Amino acid sequence: MLKRKDIQIRDPFVLPLETEGKYYLFGSTDANIWGPGTGFDAYVSADLTHWEGPHPVFRPPADFFADTNFWAPEVYAYGGRYYMFATFRRKDNGRLGTAVLAAERPLGPFAPLGAGPVTPEAWSSLDGSLFVDEAGDPWMAFCHEWQQIGDGEVCAVRLSADLSRAVGEPVTLFRASKAPWTTPYVSPRYPDTANYVTDGPYLFRGEGGDLYMLWASFIDNTYALGVAKSESGGILGPWTHQPEALYRDDGGHGMVFRLFDGRRALAIHAPNRTPDERPLFLALAEAGGAISVGEPIAESAE
Numbered sequence: 001m002l003k004r005k006d007i008q009i010r011d012p013f014v015l016p017l018e019t020e021g022k023y024y025l026f027g028s029t030d031a032n033i034w035g036p037g038t039g040f041d042a043y044v045s046a047d048l049t050h051w052e053g054p055h056p057v058f059r060p061p062a063d064f065f066a067d068t069n070f071w072a073p074e075v076y077a078y079g080g081r082y083y084m085f086a087t088f089r090r091k092d093n094g095r096l097g098t099a100v101l102a103a104e105r106p107l108g109p110f111a112p113l114g115a116g117p118v119t120p121e122a123w124s125s126l127d128g129s130l131f132v133d134e135a136g137d138p139w140m141a142f143c144h145e146w147q148q149i150g151d152g153e154v155c156a157v158r159l160s161a162d163l164s165r166a167v168g169e170p171v172t173l174f175r176a177s178k179a180p181w182t183t184p185y186v187s188p189r190y191p192d193t194a195n196y197v198t199d200g201p202y203l204f205r206g207e208g209g210d211l212y213m214l215w216a217s218f219i220d221n222t223y224a225l226g227v228a229k230s231e232s233g234g235i236l237g238p239w240t241h242q243p244e245a246l247y248r249d250d251g252g253h254g255m256v257f258r259l260f261d262g263r264r265a266l267a268i269h270a271p272n273r274t275p276d277e278r279p280l281f282l283a284l285a286e287a288g289g290a291i292s293v294g295e296p297i298a299e300s301a302e
Helices: none
Strands: 010-017 022-028 040-045 050-058 066-078 081-090 096-103 125-132 138-144 153-159 166-175 185-187 190-195 199-205 211-219 222-230 239-241 252-258 264-270 278-287 290-296
Touching: 010 252, 010 264, 010 278, 022 050, 040 066, 050 081, 066 125, 081 125, 125 153, 125 199, 138 166, 138 199, 166 239, 199 252, 211 252, 222 252
Parallel strands: 010 066, 096 125
Antiparallel strands: 010 022, 022 040, 022 066, 040 050, 066 081, 081 096, 125 138, 138 153, 153 166, 185 190, 199 211, 211 222, 222 239, 252 264, 264 278, 278 290
């Protein structure tokens, strides 16, 4: 059995299956995610402390459209199957895009639904995340990458009922520079421009029905996680950002899941440097229309 500290992973995503009493942990699991892509592995736990794995859940077929930068798989139970939203760098144009894969079981094997990403071909896009609105219609929130446009954006696009394709054009929800807590990211590749990063959007409902979004950026070149709230209660916003970062100690790319005892938890990776990334689970609180984080979960047993 592995402990949390034994698992190198970025962009952790937890799928709790209460019928099994198991938590499934997915994420960017290549030892060097900045290079050639091997695939995605998953881990399974009953208590968030002791983990079984790694279990290979995706390996690219020979004709797959990408062979580099396999990032941020998120797995959802939807319509009787399991769907994975994951980012890959295309072979044909070198741009990032989010594709949708499907499987009959949470540990796969996952197979692509289509021939390529569902994000726009001309865009460099990443970190697609499923959101189902109150009418039951599926959407994907994703990032339009800062390396292409300077001021990174969080966007949304409606999906077909089978999640295989985008329906209509993407809508920009906000730009990274609009949040009061972000600062320009100083990049050696782009030293003469003011770059603002958007990373890892994830939407969830508060206990009273408010719609929140987690997303990551940088503060003084240190990775951080923020949260915004939809004033309309819908994915199209408008979005108001909490003035202070939710987590700013070199960790982020968060998501929210419910523990089997009913509490909510935040999953992030920290620190934000390879090969030291580890999953971190924190208590999540909501009060007065704002989100805050508390102590680590399941640490005492480690």
